[in-house]
Amino acid sequence: MATTEKKSVFNTLYAINANEHAEQKQQGSVKLTYLSWAWAWAEVKKLYPDASYTIYKDEQNRPYIEDPDFGLMCYTTVTIEGQTHEMWLPVMNGANKAMRRAPYEYTVYNSYTKTSEKKTVEAATMFDVNKTIMRCLVKNLAMFGLGLYIYAGEDLPEDEVNEQKQAAVSALDNAIAQVNAAKNREEMTKVWNEHKDLQTNAKFKDAVIKAGAKFPKPKGAEPKQQQTQQQPQEQTK
Numbered sequence: 340m341a342t343t344e345k346k347s348v349f350n351t352l353y354a355i356n357a358n359e360h361a362e363q364k365q366q367g368s369v370k371l372t373y374l375s376w377a378w379a380w381a382e383v384k385k386l387y388p389d390a391s392y393t394i395y396k397d398e399q400n401r402p403y404i405e406d407p408d409f410g411l412m413c414y415t416t417v418t419i420e421g422q423t424h425e426m427w428l429p430v431m432n433g434a435n436k437a438m439r440r441a442p443y444e445y446t447v448y449n450s451y452t453k454t455s456e457k458k459t460v461e462a463a464t465m466f467d468v469n470k471t472i473m474r475c476l477v478k479n480l481a482m483f484g485l486g487l488y489i490y491a492g493e494d495l496p497e498d499e500v501n502e503q504k505q506a507a508v509s510a511l512d513n514a515i516a517q518v519n520a521a522k523n524r525e526e527m528t529k530v531w532n533e534h535k536d537l538q539t540n541a542k543f544k545d546a547v548i549k550a551g552a553k554f555p556k557p558k559g560a561e562p563k564q565q566q567t568q569q570q571p572q573e574q575t576k
Contacts, residue, residue, distance in 0.1 A: 348419050348422065348483055349483060349484040350484065352382075352480070352483050352484035353484030354484075355485060357374055357378075357379070357485065360374060360379070361373065361374050361375075361489060362375070375477075376474070376477045379476075379480050379485055380480070383480060389419075390418065390419045390420075391417070392416065392417045392418070392479065393415065393416050394413070394414070394472055395413070395416075403468055403471075405440065409437060410430060410438055411438060411439065411440070411463055411468065411471075412427055412428070412429050413429075413468065413471045414426070414427045415475045415479045417479045417483065424482040426475055426476075426478050428478060430468055432460055432467075434458075434460075438461070438463035439462065442460060443459070444458065445460065478490075510537070514530065514537050514543055515542065515543060517530045518546045519546065519550060523554055524551065527550050
């Protein structure tokens, strides 16, 4: 009796469609996608009840490390079935600028006014740190496959993309089979009209043309040839 090969942790989590639980936010000209940490962790625990995560804390029990020049950074680790991955994420504001303990200014160039402008990054709060930790956890889970395609800029997990491609191929093959099975021009025309979504497909059009060559064209279908009038030639004396 054949045994089914068990999917790896990565392949199992990578195949999950996370689109309904993702939220998109526009930051200037950049569109960012965020995945719900609660949903992500629940999905992992349903499949792997022994999964666990830890949040890095420094000697003072603070859940971040701090550099006065570069800002704050949060770290998490996730362990699933004996495998551990680490992830990190800086504490950032809405413009994706690193936040520090104290506010600071930076300069940007305004292409409309053609002048330099100063902008302020507010001081980080524990709310910002907490938000970063949970986003870091989601990013950490992506290292195990869950929602990784989102970070890769794709719309669907690989398995669903392959399924959609296979479905499209099957629909095309089925339509071509119907064309080839047509017993007369009327049946072939009916198949053509029923598959408007394939009428621009080169393979489908080629199958219809080849099938149509087997059937006699209906009377009156031949275009009338235009008679060309010859200009009278001048008689040479």
